[in-house]
Amino acid sequence: MELLASLRSGDHRLTKRMAAWDSAWARQLLPPVEEAAEHTKLWWATAVIMATGEGRRGRKAAAAGVTAMAVAQLLSNGVAKQLVERRRPPKEWVPHDDVEDRPDSSSFPSGHTAAAVAFTAAVAPSWPWAGAVCAVPMVLVAIERVYSGAHYPSDVAAGAAIGLAAAALVRATPRLTVRRLG
Numbered sequence: 001m002e003l004l005a006s007l008r009s010g011d012h013r014l015t016k017r018m019a020a021w022d023s024a025w026a027r028q029l030l031p032p033v034e035e036a037a038e039h040t041k042l043w044w045a046t047a048v049i050m051a052t053g054e055g056r057r058g059r060k061a062a063a064a065g066v067t068a069m070a071v072a073q074l075l076s077n078g079v080a081k082q083l084v085e086r087r088r089p090p091k092e093w094v095p096h097d098d099v100e101d102r103p104d105s106s107s108f109p110s111g112h113t114a115a116a117v118a119f120t121a122a123v124a125p126s127w128p129w130a131g132a133v134c135a136v137p138m139v140l141v142a143i144e145r146v147y148s149g150a151h152y153p154s155d156v157a158a159g160a161a162i163g164l165a166a167a168a169l170v171r172a173t174p175r176l177t178v179r180r181l182g
Contacts, residue, residue, distance in 0.1 A: 043116070072117070
């Protein structure tokens with residue numbers, strides 16, 4: 001029990017510290033990142049660019065990314081948020097205007113982070129360069145979710161774990177299917 005209390009306390013301290021981060025860089029960059037990530041627009045746009053301009057490799061990477069993102073969204077928003085009711089961090093912890101744009105759903109896990117990690121992790125094996133490029137906004141999305149007061153760091157970590165699991169599942173499914181049929 002003491003370990004859980006210690007983890008919760010650390011989660012709260014890190015949330016307060018990140019939400020209070022007073023940086024011109026954060027104020028300029030993170031709100032547009034949040035807007036682009038809303039409703040997975042950033043990842044859909046990336047998939048369209050990859051699929052239309054980069055041949056077979058781009059289509060394969062885009063399909064894997066979109067499929068993994070869909071699985072991650074289903075697992076995070078459709079399952080985990082329904083099972084775990086967690087309140088968002090208190091508004092008083094967030095000294096900037098982003099606190100007003102928080103969703104009403106459960107804080108746990110971060111669906112934005114799950115989608116970002118799933119897309120990036122599924123793209124990377126097919127096209128490592130594109131995966132590396134996608135990793136930059138993926139990390140910014142994770143940071144923004146805590147900075148804006150929408151999530152605790154543990155919500156973001158759980159979203160990342162769901163995203164990785166979704167990408168692994170999508171990447172493994174064709175091999176598993178071939179084995180079963182063979």
